[in-house]
Amino acid sequence: MGFSLFGRRRHRAISSSLPRSRSFDPSEAPAARRTIIVAAIFAGLAFLTLIGRLWQLQLLQGDYYRGLSENNRIRLVDVPPSRGLIFDTKGRLLADNRPGFSLTVIPEDVDDWDELGSRLEKLVGISPEELARARESAAGQPPFKPVRLRAHLDREQLAVLETFRYELPGIKVQVEHRRSYVYPRETAHVIGYLGEINQSELSASPKGVYRMGDYVGRYGLEKSRERVLHGRRGARQVEVDAVGRELKVLQEVDAVQGHNLTLTIDLDLQRAAQAALGDEVGAVVALDPRNGQVYCLYSSPSFDQNSFVTGMSSKYWEAISSDPFHPLKDRAISGLYPPGSTYKIITAAAGLAEGVVTPQTVINCPGEIPFGRRTYKCWALKKGGHGNVELHRAIRESCDVYFYRVGMRLGVERLAKYARAFGLGRPTGIPLGSESSGLVPDNEWKKRRFGEPWQDGETLSLAIGQGFNLTTPIQLARMVAVIANRGRLLTPSLVKTVHPNDGSDPVPEPPGVITRVPVPPKDLELVHQGLVAVVNEPGGTASVARVAGHTVAGKTGSAQVVGLHLYKSYGTESQVPWKYRDHALFVAYAPAEDPTIAIAVVVEHGLHGGSSAAPVARKVLEAYFGATPRPEKPSESPGPLADYPDPASVAAGLKPPPTLPGGKRRSTPVPEAQPAPGKPVTGSNAAPAAQGQAKPKPAPPAQAKPKPAPPAQAKPKPAPPAQAKPKPAPSAQGQPGLFKPKPFKPEAAPASSATGGRP
């Protein structure tokens, strides 16, 4: 070899013609030459060291290592972590881990693959192809690593395998943690499910976190909180004998369980929503308007989460994936519906904030108005229209013509601006994947999408929530929560606390972003009063939503699925085919005086919000209040009372005192409250509630007063039955952190103090 390192062949360096350097010959530059010789010596020493090391390992210690390699029975056994548990807000276990049995094969220990294949087929019905596939997937990993053949064995298979264990070399039944959902249908869309990791996910994940055969979140919180839930895997270095049995554990690193989660979800409400929706297709979202914590997120039809983990039959998969109602779709966050009349909340708020209407502005509703080349109808056309309406009545009776006019005065751009301010047109930020943005149409969008400018007539449709508008139920719940909390747009959250796996204190989830809508509180107050009227005043469209003992405020809506022409062509509504019927919507919050729950219900093709969506909301609200220690009504009544004869607005020259409908619900609490503290209100309770409502309706506001003083109330609403809610008379208590005082609160104060005479 040419190690002519010190070769003598030196050549003269003639002065260089290189433009920017003089010639340089290392052979004439002693320093450079010396450097290189030093480098050569260094390299030589390095190579000698390496060879010396090899000498040491291979020759001096060769026998030792040869021995080790011949009995190399040291195997690394993977210890997968168990997944974090998931609890509902009241501490009930929703997602558990249970032992499951899986069938694995250790390629190294198999003598005869064909033989094994035919035996497995006979015994447990695993086809040779399945075996071949598993073998293929094991290529490239150590042959002593078990490869999963079947993730889920039933008892019968287990028994068979156990019996013939010695005739199946290489086959091993392994016990592993298996995710198990305790209320699979109730929580399917929220919690989601797991699936076996695939190759691309495996290669994209950091080293050592996942192994082939691991399960990862595929849907819902299981997916979005995968990192928190997964835990850290451990391993054992074990010595095994010639057949692969573990002789002793040499080293062990324990697996670390994933962190547990406590959700904001309340199982009771999930169940209530499930029961209330029944076979209907639709969704229910309920959240806390004070902080955005989601109590209930239910989409119907639902599906069985567990079947995804245990390996579902192809029949079930067939059924679930070809179901025309798409049970896998989470309608609560990705179902898109025109908001229908629930959108009037935004139109009203925008109209007031922009000053295009005042609470006294009277608009005549003749039942329809001509605009452009067509006529825009009010739903009350058959009754000859609403006549002269002002804001309060317009909301209460959902007068389309009123809102056409408001929409016309606002124009599409201003409507869109407020719609966005109320959180429409973009994801709410709930920590679940696949949330839809919905659509807030405007001029620019129309041009982009259709290449033509916005038509004024479309503004009319928009103003009553039809047309291009698209919203998700969770957006609607958040929107109505803005009215409930007087102006704050919340980010919905699902996880209340994370319980670290090291046993340290639970970490509450940081609250999401809160923005303020650009509508003055007094205007929101007016909208609020309208919403109270919708449920509680005669003529309101949602009297079915009344809940005994609590004032509900809400707004109905129905969203057109097909054009009016087609719709009318069927004659009566009952003749319209199901798929063409309007979607029914209802948004609400309660108790109106100091809302702790905001809810949105969509029933697909349910026709009318009042008739099909509102009852669902009522049942969920009943479940909510039923499960909550009921506050004493006395203190409560003043609230609703006070908000009717709203003196502030009167003083301000706002609307005339509305027909005081408030009385009714106030009295209802009386009968209802006593029997049922802490007891869930079931559907059947509706009856007494209804009675209660019916009777007391006429009751004058004065009633409120006589009620006894509220006993000392404690704050937290959750489980502990001893405590009551702070809900009542908030102003009197000066409760911090809820809404800021608005006109109506101050009034409430005198009322409640009068009533209460609290210490």
Added chain:
Amino acid sequence: MIDRRLVTNFDWLMIGLLLALATCGAVNLYSAASSFETSGSPIYLKQIYWFCLGLGVMLAVALVGYQRLSVLAYPFYFAVVVLLVAVLLFGRVVSGAQRWLALGPLVIQPSELARLAVIMVLSHYFHRRDQAEPYNLRQLILPVALTAAPALLVLKEPDLGTALLVLAVGGSVILANGVKIFSLILAAGGLLGAMPLAWHFLKDYQKRRIFSFLDPESDPLGSAYHLIQSKIAVGSGQFHGKGFLAGTQTQLHFLPEQHTDFAFSVVAEEWGFIGSVIVITLLAAVVYRGLMHAIRAKDRMGMLIVVGATACIFWPTAINVGMVAGLFPVVGIPLPFISYGGSSLVSTMAALGLIQGVSMRRFVFHRS
């Protein structure tokens, strides 16, 4: 066009060495990957294709010549830096590291270009300054920065091995150009002081590897397991080796990454001490051949380029074999010609092309 002297001064012995190494590499890969079931062409064939491509690149680089290439030193350097940033932004994530960049149908690993860029830019820089006396610390700031910038970007991917390599190659060029002894001591002191800072940049798994190297008991299941299995493989090869395709450690997959970072353990297991020494000797011969060309180079730029290119062979060899034999922590640095890896092979051959270019022109003067 092509001066006859270019052909006569072409280092044919070097080509012979490379062919021998590539043959060893391909044979070894055949064995290392024989127990994998792979789709597509087998790994050893792919390695041969890459070697042929590498030969082409080497020839092209040699013919164009380093003077002409050096004109592009800065543009090339900045292009590589941009690519490295692009990798961090848009790179493909594999095993938690972002190293690959898809440019149309081509998937490249810009970190492999980093050392070439550093060699070119440093030799150009020193050549332009043309300072006879050794550099002091202040004068070294810029060259060190030029080396450190791409190295840090590579480290961020994270690819500790390649980042170290860039530093080692850049450092070799700087040292070869001459550094004041006193400055050197100061710099070494500073480097020791900067260790904690560098520690901060390391990923957890890299830290764990260093820990487990320093104290194998601390991570018996991770890298220490690799280390133990690799030592068993190497040691059990003994003098003659277990024979081709007969390495139990290899064929039973006890070795981690046995076709890339731990390819040399396969050599050591199946071909024993003899085989290992042959491979190391071949690589050492390439290194010495390179240093010889450095001494004979006709200008400063040529010498520095050759030193840098030689460092591209020397450092990975020393570190990789040291790692496999349990002398160094487990860092992912491929052994030139033996480990599988197209980008690394081609960039190594390009470096060798630079050596050839310098060697061919040692008597030729620029006729511009």
